[in-house]
Amino acid sequence: MKRAITITEVALRDGSHAIAHQYTTEQVAAIAKALDEANVPYIEVSHGDGLGGSSLQYGLSRTDEFELIETAVAVCRQAKIAVLLLPGIGTVKELKQAARLGAKMARIATHVTEADISAQHIAAAKELGMETVGFLMMAHMAPIDVLVHQAQLMESYGADVVYVVDSAGALLPYEVKERVRALKESIGIEVGFHAHNNLSLAMANTLAAIEEGATRVDGSVRCLGAGAGNTQTEVLVAVLDRMGIPTGIDLYKMMDLAEQLVAPMLPKAQEITRDSLTLGYAGVYSSFLLHAQRAAQTFGLDARDILIELGRRKVVGGQEDMIVDVAAEMARQKVAVWEGEWK
Numbered sequence: 001m002k003r004a005i006t007i008t009e010v011a012l013r014d015g016s017h018a019i020a021h022q023y024t025t026e027q028v029a030a031i032a033k034a035l036d037e038a039n040v041p042y043i044e045v046s047h048g049d050g051l052g053g054s055s056l057q058y059g060l061s062r063t064d065e066f067e068l069i070e071t072a073v074a075v076c077r078q079a080k081i082a083v084l085l086l087p088g089i090g091t092v093k094e095l096k097q098a099a100r101l102g103a104k105m106a107r108i109a110t111h112v113t114e115a116d117i118s119a120q121h122i123a124a125a126k127e128l129g130m131e132t133v134g135f136l137m138m139a140h141m142a143p144i145d146v147l148v149h150q151a152q153l154m155e156s157y158g159a160d161v162v163y164v165v166d167s168a169g170a171l172l173p174y175e176v177k178e179r180v181r182a183l184k185e186s187i188g189i190e191v192g193f194h195a196h197n198n199l200s201l202a203m204a205n206t207l208a209a210i211e212e213g214a215t216r217v218d219g220s221v222r223c224l225g226a227g228a229g230n231t232q233t234e235v236l237v238a239v240l241d242r243m244g245i246p247t248g249i250d251l252y253k254m255m256d257l258a259e260q261l262v263a264p265m266l267p268k269a270q271e272i273t274r275d276s277l278t279l280g281y282a283g284v285y286s287s288f289l290l291h292a293q294r295a296a297q298t299f300g301l302d303a304r305d306i307l308i309e310l311g312r313r314k315v316v317g318g319q320e321d322m323i324v325d326v327a328a329e330m331a332r333q334k335v336a337v338w339e340g341e342w343k
C-alpha cells in the first residue's frame with residue numbers, strides 16, 4: 001500500500017485531554033480495531049500528557065495507560081502503536097514498559113527550546129528498537145533559527161523524524177510553511193507536523209506543511225484533541241485523496257468509524273468555543289483549556305482572562321500548577337479593586 005503521507009492518529013492520546021483522560025479499555029479496543037481495519041498506519045495511545053501523565057497535576061486517568069496500550073496492541077493487525085513521552089513526566093522505565101507491551105513508535109516531546117533534554121530518551125527508544133520521533137512543542141514560541149537548531153539536536157540524538165508541533169493552534173499557514181521549509185533545508189530526516197484547530201486552521205496548516213515537504217502529519221478522528229482538537233483525520237484523508245496524495249487509509253471505513261463509533265462516545269462534539277479560540281489567539285498550550293476552565297469556576301473569573309494572562313507570561317507545558325496560581329492572583333487583585341472602590 002503506497003502512502004505518500006503517513007498519518008498518525010492521535011485521538012487515543014491527544015483526544016484524552018478532551019475527555020479528561022477517561023478512556024475505558026472497551027472504548028480503546030473498539031476504536032483501535034476500527035482504525036486498524038481502516039488501514040491507519042500509526043495509532044498513538046497514552047495519557048494526554050504522555051506516559052506517566054496520570055497525576056493530580058495533569059489529570060488522573062480512569063484506566064491505567066499500560067492496560068490501554070496492551071489492549072490496542074492486541075486488537076491491531078497492521079497498525080503500529082505509538083506512545084508519547086515528555087521527559088520529566090515520563091521516564092525511560094515507562095518507555096521500556098511500553099516497548100515490552102508492543103509499542104513500536106516513541107514520540108519524545110519537549111518544549112521547542114529544550115530539545116537537549118530528549119537525548120537520553122531518544123537514545124533509549126532507539127535501543128529498544130522503536131521508531132523515534134522528536135516532537136518540538138509550542139513551535140510558535142521560538143524564532144526559526146532556534147527551531148532549526150533544536151531539530152538538528154534531535155536528529156543528532158538519533159531521531160528518525162522531527163515534528164513541528166503547533167501545541168497552541170496559534171500558527172498561521174505562512175508561519176507553518178516557513179518552519180517546515182527551514183527544517184527541510186537543514187535536516188536529513190523526515191519532517192512532521194501536528195496541528196490544533198483553535199483558529200480553525202488545522203487543515204490549512206497541515207496542507208501548508210505538506211506543500212513544504214512534511215511527510216508525516218497527525219490527525220484525530222472527529223478532531224478529538226486538546227483545545228479545539230486536531231486536524232480531523234477522516235476529512236484529511238478525503239482532502240488528500242482529492243489532491244491525489246495517497247495515505248493508504250480507507251476513506252469510507254474512516255468516515256463510518258467516526259460517525260458510528262466515536263461520535264456516540266463523546267459527551268459533546270469537539271468545536272471551537274470562545275475559550276478554545278482564546279488558546280490560539282493568546283498562544284497558550286491547548287491542554288491548559290480544562291485546567292483554566294476549572295480555575296475560572298473556582299475563582300469566579302472568565303477563563304479567557306486567565307488564558308490571556310498565561311499567554312502574556314509565556315507559561316509552557318509542565319507548568320500546569322501556574323494556572324491555579326495565576327487565577328488566585330487575579331482573583332486577589334479583583335477583590336483588592338472592589339475593596340478600593342468601597343473605601
Ligand SMILES: CC[C@H](O)CC(=O)C(=O)O
Pocket residue numbers: 014048049050109137138165166167168194226286287317
Ligand atoms: C501535554 C502534551 C501535549 O498534549 C503534546 C501535544 O500534543 C501538543 O503539544 O500539541
Ligand SMILES: [Mn+2]
Pocket residue numbers: 014167194195196225226286
Ligand atoms: Mn497536541
